[in-house]
Amino acid sequence: MLRRLKFVGALGVMLLLALMVCAEQRFPPPDFENGYRLPSASTPAARQLWLQYADAGVLLAALGISVWLIYKKRSRRGLFWLSLFSLAYFGFYRKGCICPIGSPQNIVYGLFNPDYVVPATVLVFCFAPLVVALFAGRAFCAGVCPQGALQDLVLIKPVAVPLWLEQALSVIPYLFLGAGLIYAGTGTGFVICRYDPFVPFFRLSGGVFILTAGAAFLMAGMFVGRPYCRFLCPYGGLLRLASLVSKWRVRVTPDFCTQCRLCEQSCPFGAMREPAPSGTNPKWLWAERKRLGWLLALLPVLVAAGMWAGSKLSPAAAQLHPAVALAERYTRQQSHPVQYGLMTPESLSLQRAAEDPKAVLTAAADLRHRFDLACWLFGGWIGLVIGLKLVALSVRPGRTDFEPDRGACLACARCFAACPNERVRLGLMPAAGDPAPS
Amino acid sequence: MDAKPPVNGSVTRRQFLRNGARLMTMTGLGVAAGALATRSTGAAWVWQIDPAKCLRCGNCATQCVLEQSAVKCVHAYAVCGYCQLCTGFFWPEPNELTTAAENQLCPTAAIKRTYVEDPYYQYSIDEQLCIGCAKCVEGCNRFGNGSLFLQIRHDRCLNCNECAIARTCPGEAFRRVPVEHPYLLKTTSR
Amino acid sequence: MKPEFELFDRREFFGVVAKTAAVIGLAGGAEAGAEGQGTANPFAYDISRFQKTDPKLIAYEEVTRWPIPHKDARRLAIGPDDQLYVCAGNYINCLSRTGQRGLELALAGPACCVAVARDGAIFAGLRDHIEVFDSKGGRVARWESPDPKTWFTGLAAGGNDVFAADARKLVVLRYDRTGKIAGRIGRKDAARNVPGFIVPSPFLDVIIHRDGLLRVNNPGRHRVEAYTFDGDLEGAWGKPTAAIEGFCGCCNPIGLTALADGRIVTCEKGIPRVKIYSASGEFESVVAGSESFPENAHACTDLNDCIHGGIDAAVDSDGRIYILDIVTSDVRVMKRKG
Numbered sequence: 013m014l015r016r017l018k019f020v021g022a023l024g025v026m027l028l029l030a031l032m033v034c035a036e037q038r039f040p041p042p043d044f045e046n047g048y049r050l051p052s053a054s055t056p057a058a059r060q061l062w063l064q065y066a067d068a069g070v071l072l073a074a075l076g077i078s079v080w081l082i083y084k085k086r087s088r089r090g091l092f093w094l095s096l097f098s099l100a101y102f103g104f105y106r107k108g109c110i111c112p113i114g115s116p117q118n119i120v121y122g123l124f125n126p127d128y129v130v131p132a133t134v135l136v137f138c139f140a141p142l143v144v145a146l147f148a149g150r151a152f153c154a155g156v157c158p159q160g161a162l163q164d165l166v167l168i169k170p171v172a173v174p175l176w177l178e179q180a181l182s183v184i185p186y187l188f189l190g191a192g193l194i195y196a197g198t199g200t201g202f203v204i205c206r207y208d209p210f211v212p213f214f215r216l217s218g219g220v221f222i223l224t225a226g227a228a229f230l231m232a233g234m235f236v237g238r239p240y241c242r243f244l245c246p247y248g249g250l251l252r253l254a255s256l257v258s259k260w261r262v263r264v265t266p267d268f269c270t271q272c273r274l275c276e277q278s279c280p281f282g283a284m285r286e287p288a289p290s291g292t293n294p295k296w297l298w299a300e301r302k303r304l305g306w307l308l309a310l311l312p313v314l315v316a317a318g319m320w321a322g323s324k325l326s327p328a329a330a331q332l333h334p335a336v337a338l339a340e341r342y343t344r345q346q347s348h349p350v351q352y353g354l355m356t357p358e359s360l361s362l363q364r365a366a367e368d369p370k371a372v373l374t375a376a377a378d379l380r381h382r383f384d385l386a387c388w389l390f391g392g393w394i395g396l397v398i399g400l401k402l403v404a405l406s407v408r409p410g411r412t413d414f415e416p417d418r419g420a421c422l423a424c425a426r427c428f429a430a431c432p433n434e435r436v437r438l439g440l441m442p443a444a445g446d447p448a449p450s
Numbered sequence: 451m452d453a454k455p456p457v458n459g460s461v462t463r464r465q466f467l468r469n470g471a472r473l474m475t476m477t478g479l480g481v482a483a484g485a486l487a488t489r490s491t492g493a494a495w496v497w498q499i500d501p502a503k504c505l506r507c508g509n510c511a512t513q514c515v516l517e518q519s520a521v522k523c524v525h526a527y528a529v530c531g532y533c534q535l536c537t538g539f540f541w542p543e544p545n546e547l548t549t550a551a552e553n554q555l556c557p558t559a560a561i562k563r564t565y566v567e568d569p570y571y572q573y574s575i576d577e578q579l580c581i582g583c584a585k586c587v588e589g590c591n592r593f594g595n596g597s598l599f600l601q602i603r604h605d606r607c608l609n610c611n612e613c614a615i616a617r618t619c620p621g622e623a624f625r626r627v628p629v630e631h632p633y634l635l636k637t638t639s640r
Numbered sequence: 641m642k643p644e645f646e647l648f649d650r651r652e653f654f655g656v657v658a659k660t661a662a663v664i665g666l667a668g669g670a671e672a673g674a675e676g677q678g679t680a681n682p683f684a685y686d687i688s689r690f691q692k693t694d695p696k697l698i699a700y701e702e703v704t705r706w707p708i709p710h711k712d713a714r715r716l717a718i719g720p721d722d723q724l725y726v727c728a729g730n731y732i733n734c735l736s737r738t739g740q741r742g743l744e745l746a747l748a749g750p751a752c753c754v755a756v757a758r759d760g761a762i763f764a765g766l767r768d769h770i771e772v773f774d775s776k777g778g779r780v781a782r783w784e785s786p787d788p789k790t791w792f793t794g795l796a797a798g799g800n801d802v803f804a805a806d807a808r809k810l811v812v813l814r815y816d817r818t819g820k821i822a823g824r825i826g827r828k829d830a831a832r833n834v835p836g837f838i839v840p841s842p843f844l845d846v847i848i849h850r851d852g853l854l855r856v857n858n859p860g861r862h863r864v865e866a867y868t869f870d871g872d873l874e875g876a877w878g879k880p881t882a883a884i885e886g887f888c889g890c891c892n893p894i895g896l897t898a899l900a901d902g903r904i905v906t907c908e909k910g911i912p913r914v915k916i917y918s919a920s921g922e923f924e925s926v927v928a929g930s931e932s933f934p935e936n937a938h939a940c941t942d943l944n945d946c947i948h949g950g951i952d953a954a955v956d957s958d959g960r961i962y963i964l965d966i967v968t969s970d971v972r973v974m975k976r977k978g
Contacts, residue, residue, distance in 0.1 A: 507681060508682065530840075536890060583683035593888065593889030
């Protein structure tokens, strides 16, 4: 099967090339007299397409099992084993790529670059965890994400992060998401993939910087639970938003909450919340509503301020694009020539630019325009995120029980064991009112 | 304003808002997915080097995320001249035309030179030794027929979403090709 | 556990957000601003020492430069009245001594080589056959090659003979003026001590020297060989070296022409240069060194094979040397210095 595919592949390549290029012949090789036959270049095939579909299938299955484990079986142990499987499959076998965390970049890249078509597998990887989150919360984070599973493994002594810090840092994933999407949309590159600290561990190789960063995250993760997931993961930001409107929510208690507060410290990720205070002083209510009103009015101001700030960022942000960097290097070379080494990438790219400087400079100018728009949008997005965060902080949650925050809960099922009702369900405790076992 | 448990069948304001938001999000995702899926052929992409654009900068040997780069030199035998003095094999001024290491261009001696018939020699690449540095490619292209060129080998490449070499390539030689035709080989047609 | 909507949260929240944004901004700026400082490429192919020509060796200077009307120029030749005939694309263009465009012959395929006899007959070599024109440009005849796998790359026209160099079949065909094959020169023959041509790329050239012998380049052996019209090898000279006195790379010289006093002008690719040797093969001087052909050097490296690069030369009766630059599609007129 493989050989046939290779043959077809090689034939296809030759046919394709023959169609693509004009038929001017190169000078042929010598005519050999002793019957020597020309070897052909070997063309080892890339990973088969059906295996990529299989990856998507495994993802869907793992998501389904995760949801079942969280809601039906309510089993921490099951989730733990599922996360180990995900670490092994999506992490070490697939080397962490393609992963849902980076997939929004592919989507945006596909939307803005007509010559890139988003493969179907990537669509599944991007949308499936989001759809699941819309219904069942962050089941992906719990049992399917290999980066999350790795961080879960190193968590030994969770330390509580102060809530104000947690809320502040929770804005960063949206910054990262915005940056990743504008760089993807402008065709600069996939910065979310570039700065993923755990994928080098999966690949077992990488640069010094990113390996050190990964080690730092893991060391921090020993005490601060899942730091990447909570404070950096851009896809986690999207899942957080989706979970806020999810149909089902993770509940600590299987049936009803007795307000015993035993679960208060049980979340290693700082997601547990207490019920809203009952009994409202009308004076407070009025003050709260006024504050909410001001914040809502402030929102467009923040967005506008963000847009202004974003437009200031544009020249620096554009530098990351190789074409813009090349144009900069070329213009700098005209005024302050630098001697680059022989056949270094810098000298070769300058040589190439010198052949058609106008094309290089116009391409860079076009990109700078695109970046202006993109950074303008990015700035507005940051303003919007900060504004909405402030609004969210001012809105009363309608909570009656102790339950995890919908968006922050990673659905890891660790808090279940703290609830007495859960223990009753598992048969570890007699129910209230039942006689104690003798 | 306490959140009272809902009366049978009715829905609280928050629940209604939530349901609405969920519906809108699903619709939005569906539209996006549909728009992209109509363009999607289901084909997956892999990275490959266009030999016409490669500038032999040496990045392929150093920038790949793997320890041993997935880029190797490939020989298009149909383009080769089978020269005794192969400028892709020998230093610009070899002491003599033998396979002694001092005469060879390749830093890892990955090119094997075998005698075919007078005066022709065959040059083949040992992929276990090749590091993808493009020294031989430069020599072959500068003086010779250009039958040596770099290609990503797909039994080694991880097919990263963003190829680390691609973003530093001065010739912009990397592009995505369909997985069914993962190579851009030089052939006898130009 | 603090409830989340208390006043002081917002202030500290703003502070933290501002600090974090600053950190991210700095990091991003640092990343974008930092650039490789032109560190060396450890795998660089360095022949820069051969690309500098000693100015004391350069005996000619460029007078003027004429563009060629078509792309894909290949060869040029001098006619009996010092007119230049240039093969470019599917055409043969005639240029006068002052660069004025004259006759243009349209051919059915790419024009590979050209030669003009003393009586003005123009022999245009396409890849697999030769077309004969009179001096006004009217087609007179079509001469076929005996072998279908022919690739003509050089022509020389004498009084009664026309020599066509076939780079693919490694032979110089001798045609008489009626188009009949009168002989084959240069084919590998151990009995006659003819080692045979090695031609890895389509650059086999032939000239008729004033001493009555042919000169043919043997690129794979890095030498110029002298043959009688009947095919006896009378001598050879040349050595493979990138230094100025030899032929660089794997297959050079690619073009030959002769001065009136018998000295030979050679053209090379890879390190593009035009040099003069004595009739017996001693290096004498440089007409144009590799500094004169920067586009040629790039064409070899950018377009990924040396067949796109190349130069050819011709000499007129005043001793002016015309160099055809295949990459820039122009003819340079070189005059002896001093």
